[in-house]
Amino acid sequence: MSERNLRKHNILVVGSSNTDMVIKTNHLPRPGETMLGGTFFMNPGGKGANQAVAIARLGGEVSFICKTGSDIFGHQSQQLFEEEGIDTSYIFSDSKNPSGVALITVDAHAENCIVVAFPREFTANRFSEGRGSYRTSRVDINAVRNTDGYC
Numbered sequence: 194m195s196e197r198n199l200r201k202h203n204i205l206v207v208g209s210s211n212t213d214m215v216i217k218t219n220h221l222p223r224p225g226e227t228m229l230g231g232t233f234f235m236n237p238g239g240k241g242a243n244q245a246v247a248i249a250r251l252g253g254e255v256s257f258i259c260k261t262g263s264d265i266f267g268h269q270s271q272q273l274f275e276e277e278g279i280d281t282s283y284i285f286s287d288s289k290n291p292s293g294v295a296l297i298t299v300d301a302h303a304e305n306c307i308v309v310a311f312p313r314e315f316t317a318n319r320f321s322e323g324r325g326s327y328r329t330s331r332v333d334i335n336a337v338r339n340t341d342g343y344c
Contacts, residue, residue, distance in 0.1 A: 204248050207258040208241015210284075211293030211311065212266040221300050230298070237273050238295055249277045256280035262292035 216230035237246075245257040257279050261267030263286040270292070274281050293311035 203254045203256065205256050205258065206241050206245040206248065208244060209239035209293060209311065210237070210242040210257075210259045210261055210267075210270045211239040211295050211309065212236070212269070213238035213295045213297055215297045215299060217299050217301075219301050221298055221304060221306050237270055239293065242270065242274070245274065245279050246277050249279050254280070256283060258283040260285045260287050260290075262286070262290055263288040264292055266292035266294065 213236045215234050215236065217232045218228060218230045220228075222228050239259070241257065241259055245255050248255040257274060261270050261284065267286055271281060271284060271286070274284065291310075293309060295307055295309045297305055297307045299305045
């Protein structure tokens with residue numbers, strides 16, 4: 194789809210937003226092994242967030258539905274989405290659950306191990322804020338995972 198065609202559509206993304214915490218190492222740790230890593234960095238991540246940012250950077254009008262925790266990671270994500278020009282009217286901040294994080298170890302051969310901590314309590318309910326209303330039935334997070342997304 195061309196950039197011109199993207200601008201003609203308001204695209205809705207429902208998915209995850211989390212913070213990737215990445216450590217580079219010479220090799221991936223073995224079970225029970227503690228090792229010193231090298232470079233550490235944090236990036237915004239999550240399949241839904243990555244899709245929403247990519248669409249916005251290609252010139253598309255995008256609305257993003259997700260939940261974040263009411264914590265530093267959630268606030269940073271919200272700010273990033275606003276800076277990218279994403280409609281954040283449907284991003285919900287949950288004060289009872291933390292934001293999702295992914296712990297990623299990458300070795301010298303670019304192989305990786307990823308563990309994602311994502312609260313199971315993040316479920317899709319009735320979303321009705323902002324310009325319009327998106328309505329879904331209550332969906333268990335496992336059902337949403339089958340579509341490669343979290344909310």
